[in-house]
Each structure stands twice: as C-alpha cells, then as structure tokens.
Amino acid sequence: MSKxxxxxxxxxDPYVPGEQPSTSDVIKLNTNENPYPPSPExxxxxxxxxNDSLRLYPPPSVDDLRETIGDYYGVNKNQVxxxxxxxxxxAFSFMAFFDPGKPVMFPDITYSFYPVxxxxxxxxxxxxxxxxxxxxxxxxxxxxxxxxxxPNPNAPTGKYLNLEAIxxxxxxxxxxxxxxxxxxxxxxGESAINLLDRYDxxxxxQTMSKSRSLAGLRVGYALGRNNLIEGLNRIKNSFNSxxxxxLAIAGARASFQDEAYFQKTxxxxxxxxxRVTDELKQLGFNVIDSQANFIFITHSGVNAGQLYxxxxxxxxxxxxxxxPRINHYLRVSIGTDEEMDIxxxxxxxxx
Amino acid sequence: MSKxxxxxxxxxDPYVPGEQPSTSDVIKLNTNENPYPPSPExxxxxxxxxNDSLRLYPPPSVDDLRETIGDYYGVNKNQVxxxxxxxxxxAFSFMAFFDPGKPVMFPDITYSFYPVxxxxxxxxxxxxxxxxxxxxxxxxxxxxxxxxxxPNPNAPTGKYLNLEAIxxxxxxxxxxxxxxxxxxxxxxGESAINLLDRYDxxxxxQTMSKSRSLAGLRVGYALGRNNLIEGLNRIKNSFNSxxxxxLAIAGARASFQDEAYFQKTxxxxxxxxxRVTDELKQLGFNVIDSQANFIFITHSGVNAGQLYxxxxxxxxxxxxxxxPRINHYLRVSIGTDEEMDIxxxxxxxxx
Numbered sequence: 259m260s261k262x263x264x265x266x267x268x269x270x271d272p273y274v275p276g277e278q279p280s281t282s283d284v285i286k287l288n289t290n291e292n293p294y295p296p297s298p299e300x301x302x303x304x305x306x307x308x309n310d311s312l313r314l315y316p317p318p319s320v321d322d323l324r325e326t327i328g329d330y331y332g333v334n335k336n337q338v339x340x341x342x343x344x345x346x347x348x349a350f351s352f353m354a355f356f357d358p359g360k361p362v363m364f365p366d367i368t369y370s371f372y373p374v375x376x377x378x379x380x381x382x383x384x385x386x387x388x389x390x391x392x393x394x395x396x397x398x399x400x401x402x403x404x405x406x407x408x409p410n411p412n413a414p415t416g417k418y419l420n421l422e423a424i425x426x427x428x429x430x431x432x433x434x435x436x437x438x439x440x441x442x443x444x445x446x447g448e449s450a451i452n453l454l455d456r457y458d459x460x461x462x463x464q465t466m467s468k469s470r471s472l473a474g475l476r477v478g479y480a481l482g483r484n485n486l487i488e489g490l491n492r493i494k495n496s497f498n499s500x501x502x503x504x505l506a507i508a509g510a511r512a513s514f515q516d517e518a519y520f521q522k523t524x525x526x527x528x529x530x531x532x533r534v535t536d537e538l539k540q541l542g543f544n545v546i547d548s549q550a551n552f553i554f555i556t557h558s559g560v561n562a563g564q565l566y567x568x569x570x571x572x573x574x575x576x577x578x579x580x581x582p583r584i585n586h587y588l589r590v591s592i593g594t595d596e597e598m599d600i601x602x603x604x605x606x607x608x609x
Numbered sequence: 610m611s612k613x614x615x616x617x618x619x620x621x622d623p624y625v626p627g628e629q630p631s632t633s634d635v636i637k638l639n640t641n642e643n644p645y646p647p648s649p650e651x652x653x654x655x656x657x658x659x660n661d662s663l664r665l666y667p668p669p670s671v672d673d674l675r676e677t678i679g680d681y682y683g684v685n686k687n688q689v690x691x692x693x694x695x696x697x698x699x700a701f702s703f704m705a706f707f708d709p710g711k712p713v714m715f716p717d718i719t720y721s722f723y724p725v726x727x728x729x730x731x732x733x734x735x736x737x738x739x740x741x742x743x744x745x746x747x748x749x750x751x752x753x754x755x756x757x758x759x760p761n762p763n764a765p766t767g768k769y770l771n772l773e774a775i776x777x778x779x780x781x782x783x784x785x786x787x788x789x790x791x792x793x794x795x796x797x798g799e800s801a802i803n804l805l806d807r808y809d810x811x812x813x814x815q816t817m818s819k820s821r822s823l824a825g826l827r828v829g830y831a832l833g834r835n836n837l838i839e840g841l842n843r844i845k846n847s848f849n850s851x852x853x854x855x856l857a858i859a860g861a862r863a864s865f866q867d868e869a870y871f872q873k874t875x876x877x878x879x880x881x882x883x884r885v886t887d888e889l890k891q892l893g894f895n896v897i898d899s900q901a902n903f904i905f906i907t908h909s910g911v912n913a914g915q916l917y918x919x920x921x922x923x924x925x926x927x928x929x930x931x932x933p934r935i936n937h938y939l940r941v942s943i944g945t946d947e948e949m950d951i952x953x954x955x956x957x958x959x960x
Contacts, residue, residue: 260836262786262810263843267705272846275669286665295661304659304856310646312860313822314637318626342693345849353729354618378704378847435613459613471664474855485611492614495623496729498696504825505655505856509663 266378273374276577285600287591288575290442290552292471294526294594296509297519300472303512304505316507318499319491326511327479331451337481339490340510342501344441344465344478345371347490350497351407351461351480352379354489355435360404365394367584369413369439388415388583392546392554396423400430409439411447414579414589416548418447428457435486437461444469444524445531446549451481458483468551469524470513477502477510527551531592537602541609552591554584557609562586565608572604617729624725627928636951638942639926641793641903643822645877645945647860648870651823654863655856667858669850670842677862678830682802688832690841691861693852695792695816695829696722698841701848702758702812702831703730705840706786711755716745718935720764720790739766739934743897743905747774751781760790762798765930765940767899769798779808786837788812795820795875796882797900802832812837819902820875821864828853828861878902882943888953892960903942905935908960913937916959923955 259268276289324335331338341347352375356362361384364372376383386398392415399406406427411418428436436459438450443464450462461482467473480490494501502510513520531553535545538555546554556562566578566588577589592598610619627640675686682689692698703726707713712735715723727734737749743766750757757778762769779787787810789801794815801813812833818824831841845852853861864871882904886896889906897905907913917929917939928940943949 260840261784262706262837263840264704264706264708266708267840267843270843270847272843273850274846275666275850278666278668280668289666291666292664294664296663300663301659305656308652308655308659312647312651312825313643313645315626315629315640315642315818315824316827317629317631343849343851345851349848353615355613355615357615357617374847378844433612467666473666473851474663476667476851476854486613489611489614489618492618492621492623493729495625496621496725497700498694499624499626500694500696500824500827503827503854503857506854 269377269380271374271377273371277575279575283573285574285593285597287593287597287601288577289473290468290550290591291473292468292523292527292551293592293597294471294523296471297513297516299512299516299519300509303508307505307508312504316500316502316504320502320507323502323507323510326514330514331481333454333481336484337454337487339480339487339494340502341478341480341494343467343476344439344463346501347463347478347480348439349375350490350493351437351463352376352381354493355437355461355486356381356405358382361402362405362407363399363402364407365412367392367412367415369409370579372407392417394419394423396426399427402431402434405435405437406431407437407439409441410450411442411445411548411550413442413550414552414577414584415546415554416442416550416552417546418549421448421450421453424450425453428453428460431459433459435459435461437463439463441465441468442550445528445551454481454483461486466510466513470520471523472509472513475506475509477506527592530595530598534592534598534602541605552589554587554589556587560608562588568608569601569604574601574604617731620728620731622725622728624722628926630926634924636925636944636948638944638948638952639928640824641819641901641942642824643819643874643878643902644943644948645822645874647822648864648867650863650867650870651860654859658856658859663855667851667853667855671853671858674853674858674862677865681865682832684805684832687835688805688838690831690838690845691853692829692831692845694818694827695790695814697852698814698829698831699790700726701841701844702788702814703727703732705844706788706812706837707732707756709733713756713758714750714753715758716763718743718763718766720760721930723758743768745770747777750778753782753785756786756788757782758788758790760792761801762793762796762899762901764793764901765903765928765935766897766905767793767901767903768897769900772799772801772804775801776804779804779811782810784810786810786812788814790814792816792819793901796879796902805832805834809834817861817864821871822874823860823864826857826860828857878943881946881949885943885949885953892956903940905938905940907938911960913939919959920952920955925952925955
C-alpha cells in the first residue's frame with residue numbers, strides 16, 4: 259500500500275496466473291496451453307514479416323486480421339474486434355458494456371478473472387451458483403439487472419452448455435449484453451457465433467492461445483454486431499491505439515489459413531482427453547464431463563491440495579484452486595499422450 | 610450510439626492516430642517513427658525465439674526484460690514496469706495514480722492522448738497553458754491538487770524542459786505522482802531517470818517505438834520506485850496477465866544489448882533534424898527548437914492545413930492538428946536525409 263496509489267489500485271484484487279516455470283524439464287499441465295506447436299505456416303509468416311517494417315506502427319484497426327477472422331467465420335470484418343489476448347478483450351468488454359450500479363452476473367465457479375474485472379471497474383458482481391453437478395443453470399440468468407457473462411465450456415470445470423440453453427438466456431435478456439467467453443469452444447462444443455444473426459446483444463469472445471497454440475503471441479478476438487464492436491473500438495482507441503504487434507498479426511492470419519493443421523491438432527487433444535478420462539475413472543477419479551482441453555478431477559481417497567504438491571514435487575504442474583466448492587478438485591490440462599501417461603503413472607504411484 | 614453501451618463508452622472521445630497508409634510509396638513523416646530499421650540483433654533474437662515455445666504463455670512478470678532494462682539504466686528490476694507500448698503504460702498509470710475528484714494537470718498543448726485517458730477514467734483534466742514560445746511553465750504545476758503529467762520533450766512541439774525545472778515541479782509536489790513521459794528523450798534531452806533516487810513520486814515512462822525503431826513490436830516501460838511499480842503491476846494483473854508476447858520480449862532485450870547501433874541511429878537523426886531545421890529557417894519557416902525526432906514548424910506565408918493537403922497529394926504525410934493555438938503548425942517527423950530532401954524540395958515548390 260502506498261500513499262501514491264489511487265483508490266482504484268487500492269481496491270484491486272489481482273488475478274494470479276498459473277506458474278510459468280523457467281525450466282523445461284517440467285510437464286506443464288497448469289495453464290491449458292496446447293501441447294502441440296503452432297502451424298508451421300505461422301512461424302513462416304512471422305519470419306517473412308521479420309524485416310525493416312518493425313520500425314513502423316502496426317495498422318491501428320488491424321483490418322487485415324479482422325478480415326481474415328471474419329472470412330473464417332462468415333461475418334463482416336466490422337463484426338470482429340481483435341485484442342491483446344482474450345483477457346484484454348474481456349477487460350475492454352467489461353468497460354464497454356457493463357455499468358456501475360447494474361450488477362454483472364456470472365457463475366460462482368468460473369474464470370477467476372471475472373471478479374477481478376468487476377472490482378477493477380467497480381461493478382457489482384452477482385454470482386449464480388452452479389448446480390451440484392457443476393452445470394450452469396439457465397433460469398437464474400433470466401431478466402438480469404445488468405450484463406451477463408460466462409465461459410462456454412465453463413472454466414475450470416470444462417462443462418459445456420448447449421446452444422438451446424444459451425438461446426434461452428438471450429431471449430430472456432433482450433436489453434442486456436450477454437458475453438459468451440469461448441476460450442475452449444474448439445475442443446468439442448458448438449460456438450454461439452451461430453446465434454449472432456439472431457441476437458443483437460450477443461458478444462462471443464475467443465482466443466488463439468488454446469486451440470491454435472499461440473499463447474505466446476497474445477491474440478484474442480470478439481465477434482458481435484457492428485454496434486457492439488464499435489463500443490469495443492471506442493474503448494480500445496481511448497486506451498491504446500496499437501495493441502497487436504506486426505508479428506502477431508502475421509502469425510494470427512497464417513493460423514486461420516492452415517485449417518488442416520488446426521483440425522488435426524484439436525482432434526488429437528480431444529482423443530487424448532477422452533482416453534485419459536477413461537483411465538482416470540478406472541483409477542477411481544470423478545471426472546467432470548469436459549468439452550475443453552483440460553479436465554476437472556477429484557478422488558474421494560486423495561486430498562487434492564496434497565496431490566497438487568506431490569505432482570509438483572515430481573515436476574508435474576497442474577492447477578489447484580483453494581476455493582469453496584472446488585478445493586477438492588484439480589484442473590489438469592491435456593498434454594501429449596506421452597505427458598499424460600507420465601501423469602497417470604504418477605497418480606498410480608500416489609494412490 | 611447503442612443502447613448496449615455503458616455510460617463510460619458513451620462518454621469516450623477516442624484518440625485518432627496518424628494515418629498508416631498501406632502503400633509503400635509514401636514518405637511517412639506523420640507518426641514519428643524511426644526511418645532506420647531496428648538493430649539486426651533484434652531480428653536475429655526474434656528469429657531464434659520463433660519456435661515451438663509460441664504455444665506457451667509468456668512469463669507474466671516479464672522478469673528477463675525488466676532485468677535487461679534495469680541493468681541498462683542502473684536500477685533494480687523491481688523499479689521497472691513493461692507494457693504493450695507506452696500508451697498502455699500511460700493508461701495503467703492514469704488508473705494507478707490519479708483519482709476522480711482530484712484534477713490531473715497537464716499542458717494545454719501536449720500529447721493528445723492525455724485528455725482521452727482523463728475522459729475514459731473520469732478524471733478532471735486541468736490544463737496549464739504553454740507560454741507563447743511553447744515552453745512548459747513551471748510554477749503553475751506547483752502544489753497541484755492531484756497528479757501531474759507532461760511529455761519531455763513535449764509533443765507536438767518537441768520542446769525540452771531541463772531537469773532543474775522538472776526538479777522544481779517535484780519539490781513542489783511531494784504528495785502527487787509526477788509522470789514524465791519521455792517518448793522522445795533519446796533525441797537530445799537528459800532523462801529524469803537521473804532524479805529517481807531523490808523523488809519517491811516520480812514515474813518516468815519511455816518507449817521502444819521511436820529511438821529503438823520498434824513501433825511495430827509494442828513495448829514501452831516505466832521506471833520508478835518499487836511502490837509505484839507495484840501499483841502498476843496491480844492494475845496490469847487486474848487487466849491482462851500477459852501483455853507482452855514472447856517475440857516482443859526477445860526483440861526488446863536484444864535492442865538494449867546493441868548500444869553501438871542505438872547510438873549511431875539516434876545521432877544520425879539528430880544530425881538530420883539540425884540540418885533540416887537550418888534549411889527550413891532559410892525558407893522562412895519558424896521552427897520550434899526540438900530535442901525530439903520531429904519538428905514543429907510554421908510559415909507566415911502558408912496556410913498549414915492547405916500545406917498538409919498539398920504534401921499529402923504528393924505522397925508526403927505529415928501531421929496537422931486542427932486545434933486552437935497550433936492549427937497554423939505542422940509536425941514533421943525526421944526521416945532519412947533522402948526523404949527530408951524530397952520534403953524540402955516539395956516545400957520549395959509550394960512556396
């Protein structure tokens with residue numbers, strides 16, 4: 259605490275990201291990164307951009323990348339906003355669409371950055387308890403008094419909400435912006451992008467960090483109607499004109515142009531997830547049904563916090579959240595088959 | 610305007626950056642980019658980082674780069690904050706150190722993003738008029754009722770304020786954060802970094818976009834006492850955990866390690882600026898004394914707005930601000946000698 263801090267900074271309760279160990283001999287299953295490298299097209303495109311043009315600012319409105327993303331999803335580039343990772347897109351969205359005095363509604367167990375944003379932007383957070391099986395209940399989100407946001411699949415549970423349920427939430431919130439945070443949608447779910455032409459108030463946020471193996475490049479994006487995108491642009495252009503660097507633009511565009519690689523790697527991860535789920539169940543774990551690139555697991559005979567420490571001592575990093583309702587669970591990112599076999603063997607040793 | 614926008618977004622008055630023409634046959638003297646490419650070490654370092662590690666998040670606290678910058682300036686890494694361009698550092702600083710209800714003070718003619726931030730964060734802006742010769746007057750900043758911020762050299766004038774004057778402002782503001790925005794300091798001025806060990810409340814912000822030819826990479830940084838840096842970290846970690854991508858980290862570090870190149874290119878720009886200043890004066894221009902990589906010029910016989918258009922029609926882009934007190938001036942970035950000769954010849958044609 260410092261006398262020079264604003265009231266705002268004094269009130270913050272910053273997000274704590276998963277550890278990024280600097281050694282490479284760690285099996286890193288703690289931040290939902292993709293175990294496979296990005297498409298070779300990505301590194302080639304960045305290489306081509308690695309020239310004197312670095313001295314120039316990037317195009318501030320990122321038109322080319324917005325067009326690439328728009329083409330990929332079949333929408334106009336004016337329905338696309340691009341940011342420095344989906345976290346920046348989320349932060350701008352909280353500023354653009356949620357108002358102090360009107361509560362923002364999200365599940366009680368969810369991406370732990372939402373309450374951080376609510377605090378930073380001095381918004382009242384109203385949480386909706388997940389059901390006992392960790393499903394997002396639909397009716398409590400009807401007729402919200404302010405904005406609505408939830409991840410789909412949810413984090414850290416991995417549980418998916420089908421589009422019919424999301425549509426019910428939209429129908430019952432005609433005047434509130436509803437944000438579906440689809441960081442993990444490519445691992446099995448159907449995107450709410452398919453609802454965009456029917457709902458003015460829907461904003462869908464995705465990231466290139468997970469399914470496109472580009473966590474190190476910082477690109478996220480939002481799709482929505484023009485007036486929502488314009489709202490995001492007004493915030494961004496009041497904050498930082500150039501949020502996406504020239505190399506990230508080149509790499510991101512190339513990723514969307516290598517569909518075969520994208521399909522291949524995400525199918526691999528889904529296959530590994532399903533196999534590991536089966537094996538964990540055989541070991542007596544309860545595994546929440548996941549449509550993400552991670553699983554949320556618990557075992558009645560094992561203390562999750564201790565298991566987290568034991569795995570870490572063996573250079574296997576997973577994520578443990580010491581919070582009510584979920585402090586007997588571990589969140590485990592899906593690595594390569596080899597990494598997951600080491601993880602499974604370690605569990606067998608412990609059990 | 611949309612019914613889905615927050616009150617905040619409705620109140621914004623976004624910054625408008627200089628044009629980034631997509632054609633390459635333009636002489637671009639409008640956004641103060643460096644005419645020389647970054648050090649070859651930068652592109653080589655990025656090349657080496659262009660590998661499978663892109664799938665991993667960057668280190669969230671950017672320790673390596675903060676250490677490099679700290680070493681360069683002789684401070685501890687805990688006195689260094691790194692952001693996605695100095696604009697992001699400025700935005701976080703407005704959030705971390707300025708409070709609604711306490712006016713933030715800056716010159717009336719200055720970087721036009723400051724009033725944009727003030728609006729976004731709902732701060733009262735109190736402007737101090739520059740003197741008639743565009744100097745920043747010192748006394749009006751004494752005993753401010755809130756934070757103080759100014760660029761040094763100032764933009765868009767290029768005029769430099771010496772450290773004795775800055776120290777007077779600091780002495781008379783023991784309880785207010787004073788931010789010196791040194792985007793252009795490497796082109797001739799002395800940095801207020803030299804005052805850091807005497808003033809707790811001083812924050813110095815710099816960028817790699819100008820003197821280090823890395824506008825396309827998006828890296829800015831702040832230096833200050835630990836508690837100011839901690840304030841910035843709290844905001845950043847409530848906003849976006851990973852703002853600097855892996856390639857930008859590698860490139861930025863390499864830039865600080867090639868001191869010879871840095872010294873050579875900035876000396877070249879200073880030389881060109883001084884020569885062009887002399888030639889413009891011979892053409893009858895009034896040229897504000899600049900310690901930046903741009904000059905602010907006016908001519909009693911020429912309408913600045915028209916000259917801007919004429920230059921643009923001839924593929925020479927400069928910046929014109931249609932605002933009181935400066936609407937008969939043009940801001941001209943210093944390009945290569947060849948570019949400036951074309952610019953000077955074009956002026957001779959017009960005159």
